[in-house]
């Protein structure tokens with residue numbers, strides 16, 4: 001008999017060779033029907049694979065990331081089977097699962113595969129899926145594997161086999177299709193109920209430009225047809241909210257080829273919006289005891305050699321800037337932390353001075369590959385809402401709690417209602433991989449977990465996910481479309497204080513190392529604004545939005561009245577504009593809708609006579625006739641944060 005430990009900690013006994021499918025069956029038939037694979041001692045296995053030793057197991061369904069990726073990787077095999085049936089003689093590269101679906105790299109020979117072929121392939125996949133072919137795993141010798149693919153004439157698989165060790169090679173077969181694969185796979189193709197090919201792109205074999213370019217087909221599959229429909233609706237909605245599209249329409253930012261890829265240019269409205277975010281956070285930071293600092297955009301290369309950033313970013317990022325002096329080199333800063341360490345070092349510190357909290361909206365530069373650039377979410381120059389806290393080890397918990405409060409204040413003010421936090425700890429089996437004393441790590445990890453619990457955060461704890469220099473807490477927010485974004489991070493660092501020899505004098509009159517905490521509630525201004533645009537579809541919270549109102553005079557006769565109103569609103573610190581164009585009122589209203597301006601104030605003869613405005617609210621319709629004080633009252637109420 002073997003002992004099986006389930007995720008809830010309960011232990012059950014089974015016969016040696018029991019499969020995780022059978023374990024599921026012993027719990028409930030319903031569960032067994034939905035099991036796609038299982039995590040056995042941390043490794044994902046086929047649910048049909050016999051378990052021969054005491055193990056801890058987690059059954060994986062569509063609701064688990066591991067279940068989904070097994071499902072999608074299995075779908076890649078199914079797509080390859082369909083493609084082989086439709087285009088005999090094609091050669092196959094690799095077909096992994098990705099975050100949303102999977103792809104397969106294919107050498108089609110002379111055939112030009114295009115989106116016109118999608119429909120045919122999808123139908124074939126579903127036809128094959130209906131036969132419920134089992135995914136069968138088999139061990140093969142290297143010689144047999146080579147024979148099989150030599151006969152098939154697939155040089156790509158042969159290349160892959162070449163890099164594998166004999167005795168370590170497995171094939172998976174479903175129906176007439178066999179692939180070189182480590183697995184794992186779902187039980188049979190019948191689980192796949194809906195398939196959609198999404199796009200084709202060129203991809204060099206093994207990512208090397210010297211190799212042949214293959215056709216990469218991206219696709220996605222689902223265990224229910226309705227899930228595919230929901231997914232496509234979501235994609236449609238995401239397209240409408242794409243921050244690159246809305247950023248242009250709302251005149252927030254632009255890019256110029258002349259300036260350079262990945263270097264955003266903030267337009268007046270975008271800059272004003274960003275500045276409001278900066279003011280909002282600065283105000284909260286001052287209340288929380290932060291001090292603002294300002295540091296240059298470049299520094300001597302030696303600074304980053306000391307910090308270790310040169311090693312990390314030097315070769316693959318912007319190259320050093322030279323000066324007329326032969327041996328002088330400067331780097332664009334990839335991180336603000338080294339500068340802040342030098343500020344800390346600028347005078348002696350006592351334990352009574354700690355914590356010190358230095359905040360800076362610091363712009364950093366990193367050379368992202370051009371293929372990686374994406375709107376404002378992946379850029380080459382960006383401004384972090386950075387801060388570094390230097391504290392004593394006994395202050396870590398309190399500092400974490402304060403930063404969590406700040407992050408939640410940000411989420412709250414910007415309408416992110418759903419979020420989770422991930423606590424990343426060190427791998428307890430490999431403690432020597434990490435810098436810093438065992439005692440400090442234990443204290444800091446416990447402090448983070450306690451702080452998160454006391455603040456009522458929904459957390460997942462991940463062992464082994466900490467950086468080598470310290471544990472951290474990351475916030476994931478769910479946007480209005482249910483997509484997850486990583487925003488906001490709080491990170492303990494034992495490394496930089498060591499490298500920069502930071503010190504404070506303790507109550508024992510001895511020198512001690514402070515703990516450094518990096519934190520950024522927004523992450524970066526660029527990425528945050530991008531996520532915010534997509535989350536609220538360009539309908540920003542009223543306190544943040546570029547224009548809070550637009551006055552629409554029915555004709556030029558009311559231009560003076562409109563001007564007088566706007567002056568009054570200006571005094572009350574309410575911002576907006578007047579549409580004085582010689583256009584019909586219907587057209588002015590439609591244009592204001594597109595610009596997503598929250599309030600339209602329509603003025604004509606009646607309004608001028610009664611000293612009122614006729615108010616329309618974006619997304620809510622007519623609010624009727626109000627006098628200016630009543631309107632100011634509404635705005636004040638809605639902008640209170």
Ligand SMILES: [Zn+2]
Nearest residue numbers: 172181182183
């Ligand atoms: Zn596979």
Ligand SMILES: [Zn+2]
Nearest residue numbers: 336337388518
């Ligand atoms: Zn930092």
